[in-house]
Amino acid sequence: MKRPISPHLQIYRWQLTSVMSILHRMTGVSLVFGTLLLSYWLLSAAFGASAFQTAHDLLTSWIGYLLLIGWSLAFYYHLANGIRHLFWDMGRGFELRHVYRSGWVVVFTTILLTVLTWVVVFLC
C-alpha cells in the first residue's frame, strides 16, 4: 500500500517547531533513564547510611554531575514544553506566530532554570 511517508531527513529544512517536537520525545526518553537513577538513589537510602553515601559519591562525581545537569536540562525542557502542549490541548496558542513565541519562551525558560538550579547548587 502506498502511504504518505515522513519528511525525508536529508532534504528536510529544520525549523524551531519540528526540532522542539523531536526534543520533547528525546527528553522524555532520557527522563525515563534518569528515573532509573532516581530509583537507585531511593533504594540506596532504604539500604542504609553506607549505601546512601556510595550513591551520593557516585552522583557527585564528575560523571554524576554531568548526568544530573543533563537530567535537569531534560526535566525543565519537558516540563516547560509539556505545559505548552497542555495549552494546545485546551485549543489555545495555535496561531503560527504564537507557536513560535511560546517555543522561544520554552527554550529560554529551560536555559534560565537550568542555570539557576546549578548556581544554587554550587554557590549556595
Add this chain to the structure above:
Amino acid sequence: MKHLHQHSTGSEAVRHWWKQRLTAVILVPLGIWFVVSLLTQVGSDYQQFVTWLRSPFITALMIGFLVSLFYHGYLGMQVVVEDYVSNLGRRAFWLILLKLIWLGTGLLSIIAVLFVALGA
C-alpha cells in the same frame, strides 16, 4: 455522530490520551516540588535526609510523585514503541518487557520510600 462519540470515548487511544494528560497535569506541581526539594536537600547527610522523608506529608508527596512519574513514563514509552516497532509481535514483546521492568522499578522505588519512612 452519537455513535462515533460513544465509540471514541470508550476507545483505548482516547483513554491513553486522557491518562497521559492527567498524569502530566499532576506532574507539573509535583515535579516542581521534587526538584525544589532536591535543592533544599543538597548538603544534607543521611540522617537529615531520612528525617525529611519521614514526615508524613513528604512521604505522601514522594509516593504520589513516583506513581504519576512512573505511569506517565510508561505511557510515553508505549507511544514510542508503537511508533517505531511496526511488527506487531515484536511490538507486543517490547511492550510487555518494558511494562515488567517499569512496574518492577516503580514498585521498588515506592517500597524504598516506605522502608525509609516506616523503618526502624
